[in-house]
Amino acid sequence: MWTVTQYASADLIGRIAYDGHDPGDDPNWERTGAPTRTMYARWCRHMCGIACLRMVLLHRDGHAPSLFELLTGAVRYGAYVQQDSTIKGLIYAPFVKYVADTHQLPGEVHRELDLDGLVDLLDASRMVMVSVSKEIRRPDIDPERRGGHLVLAIGRQDGEIVLRNPSGHTPKALAPAMPLDRFGAFFGGRGISLDPRSTVRRWPSMTAVSRPVASHPTT
Secondary structure, three states, X not given: OOOOOOOOOHHHHHHHHHOOXXXXXXXXXXXXXXXXHHHHHHHHHHOHHHHHHHHHHHHHHOOOOOHHHHHHHHHHOOOEEEEOOEEEEOEHHHHHHHHHHHHOOOEEEEOOOXXXXXXXXXXXXXXXXXXXXXXXXXXXXOOOOOOEEEEEEEXXXXXXXXXXXXXXXXXXXXOOEEEHHHHHOOEEEEEEEEOOOXXXXXXXXXXXXXXXXXXXXOO
């Protein structure tokens, strides 16, 4: 399974997260498809969900658009909203419509999702973008909050949930596996399930009933 980070250089994530390193100061920023370094610096903290999507597409197709190509499409659908100097998103419902319309990838918003429901989705071969604390990369430390960052749950193995974390700061943190009860300490109880085995034929019109925001700027 592919691992994609929301930052251009995975080896800088620890410094960005814990040492105050400017994420825009990344020599590899162009690899993300960003048009400018300034644009990369503005958006990279918000792209955990986009990195999750790219992993799913790589898994399904063996290739995928760049992070910023995916971001551009998501913004066009309203999955991110820019308000002055702030960025709101990822917004679930328009994101799901975007991936269906553009990538023929079936998705479903789960505004309320418990651990049993997550297990059921994984056992049905779904991949699930789950809202967790960004500190899931250090699972021995209890988080101050649950939710706010998106990681990709890809399955279960030996009683543990297997994840891909776009902001993991070590190889183990990028591709962790952890007991379900410990994962629950970080889990925000919502997410988006994606089905890489299927393609979308028809999608109902989007309503404004469910537009939960899961992800905030994460480091």
